Amino acid sequence: MTRIIGITGGIGSGKSTLSDRFRAHGIPVIDADAIARTALTPASDCFADATALFGPDALRPDGTADRAYIAAQVFADPKKREALNGIIHPYVLSEMLRRSKACTEPLAVWDVPLLFESGFDAFCACTVAVLCKEEIRIARVTERDGADEQNTRARIKAQITDEERERLASYTIRNEGSLEAFLFEADALIERIRKELE
Numbered sequence: 001m002t003r004i005i006g007i008t009g010g011i012g013s014g015k016s017t018l019s020d021r022f023r024a025h026g027i028p029v030i031d032a033d034a035i036a037r038t039a040l041t042p043a044s045d046c047f048a049d050a051t052a053l054f055g056p057d058a059l060r061p062d063g064t065a066d067r068a069y070i071a072a073q074v075f076a077d078p079k080k081r082e083a084l085n086g087i088i089h090p091y092v093l094s095e096m097l098r099r100s101k102a103c104t105e106p107l108a109v110w111d112v113p114l115l116f117e118s119g120f121d122a123f124c125a126c127t128v129a130v131l132c133k134e135e136i137r138i139a140r141v142t143e144r145d146g147a148d149e150q151n152t153r154a155r156i157k158a159q160i161t162d163e164e165r166e167r168l169a170s171y172t173i174r175n176e177g178s179l180e181a182f183l184f185e186a187d188a189l190i191e192r193i194r195k196e197l198e
């Protein structure tokens with residue numbers, strides 16, 4: 001059975017960069033955010049339940065979801081946001097488990113921003129937290145997406161802190177220096193995890 005390595009970290013800490021490194025080492029990556037983005041597409045198992053929360057106006061004439069309408073509803077009403085998350089999170093988990101079961105490799109990575117908050121860590125053989133100071137993370141996300149700084153800070157506040165991640169994770173890796181230094185440490189960590197799990 002494939003053993004799961006859960007990767008987490010704050011916004012802009014370097015989760016995707018680390019996951020890409022695992023992929024380069026031949027370890028497949030299952031990306032929770034990418035699956036969550038498919039939740040509101042008609043082919044997803046949770047499409048009918050998720051759109052039903054918002055009534056008929058949430059559907060376009062062609063049967064696809066009106067994402068702008070749903071986003072506005074969720075923004076205005078935290079209860080609706082919770083209800084939508086209550087449908088999307090189980091969908092993401094079941095899809096991640098399905099893909100993991102179909103996996104033929106000994107190891108696979110789960111890239112999950114809210115790994116500990118969501119309880120998905122319970123399915124992992126080990127967990128890795130990417131740690132990085134908030135100011136550096138904000139600068140990276142601002143440069144990458146042109147993101148609004150206040151908005152990024154608010155999203156960071158909704159997550160657990162690096163101290164908590166450090167306490168909960170099996171392994172930690174810091175990403176506050178150059179990309180080269182991070183990748184060098186990532187390679188050593190991947191080898192270590194391989195030895196311990198395979």
Ligand code: ATP
Nearest residue numbers: 010011012013014015016017140144177178179182
């Ligand atoms: P998010 O939470 O937004 O999904 P993430 O944790 O997956 O982000 P990445 O996308 O890996 O983080 O990194 C954020 C940005 O910072 C990317 O543009 C990435 O190329 C860049 N980056 C990552 N590590 C470094 C580094 N050590 N030095 C410079 N830039 C970096």
